[in-house]
Amino acid sequence: MPAVPVDFSIRPALDSDLDALLALERAAFTSDHLSPRQYRQHLHSASASVLAAVDADGLLGKAVVFYRAGSDIARLYSIAVAERARGRGVAKALLAAVEAAALHRHCLRLRLEVRKDNAAAIALYERLGFQRFGEKRGFYEDGVDAWRYEKRLTDKG
Ligand SMILES: CC(C)(COP(=O)(O)OP(=O)(O)OC[C@H]1O[C@@H](n2cnc3c(N)ncnc32)[C@H](O)[C@@H]1OP(=O)(O)O)[C@@H](O)C(=O)NCCC(=O)NCCS
Numbered sequence: 339m340p341a342v343p344v345d346f347s348i349r350p351a352l353d354s355d356l357d358a359l360l361a362l363e364r365a366a367f368t369s370d371h372l373s374p375r376q377y378r379q380h381l382h383s384a385s386a387s388v389l390a391a392v393d394a395d396g397l398l399g400k401a402v403v404f405y406r407a408g409s410d411i412a413r414l415y416s417i418a419v420a421e422r423a424r425g426r427g428v429a430k431a432l433l434a435a436v437e438a439a440a441l442h443r444h445c446l447r448l449r450l451e452v453r454k455d456n457a458a459a460i461a462l463y464e465r466l467g468f469q470r471f472g473e474k475r476g477f478y479e480d481g482v483d484a485w486r487y488e489k490r491l492t493d494k495g
Pocket residue numbers: 366367416417418419420423424425426427428429430431451452453456457458459461462463465
């Protein structure tokens with residue numbers, strides 16, 4: 339099969355992305371939304387990175403990563419891709435950018451939680467080398483449990 343052409347780019351999110359970030363958040367998640375205030379904070383925080391995948395028509399996807407002072411573990415808090423852009427490798431590209439950003443911050447591990455009922459996201463993480471190492475019972479606002487995943491980061495690609 340021919341490779342899907344890459345027609346988007348990844349960059350740090352800007353204040354001007356805020357409306358599109360919030361719209362994507364509402365469309366992609368039924369609960370546990372980041373609020374406008376939280377987004378505004380994260381866009382300017384030294385302990386967070388918000389990455390945006392964009393094409394000529396606007397925002398395709400986003401990832402939010404948190405860092406803690408003194409910790410070599412970065413946490414992927416949220417990743418989402420607009421429905422119109424799914425299956426084109428946008429999440430894969432966002433995660434590669436997240437890993438590079440975390441390594442740049444001297445983080446050696448990337449951790450995340452994922453709903454146990456989110457088969458697409460679980461497939462994504464396992465495909466990209468994340469390993470399940472635990473769970474959090476009733477982690478989400480609606481009471482659903484989370485799996486915990488971790489990936490050891492290396493700059494060897
Ligand atoms: C999960 C999500 C981010 C995937 O985004 P995407 O851009 O479509 O994913 P990609 O095209 O980069 O897929 C990369 C790999 O992930 C896996 N994958 C992605 N979507 C999948 C699906 N629906 N079913 C099974 N595997 C899937 C595949 O292994 C795929 O690799 P392949 O195409 O070579 O087989 C997207 O479906 C989404 O935004 N969902 C709603 C929000 C969400 O659940 N976020 C995760 C919260 S933890």
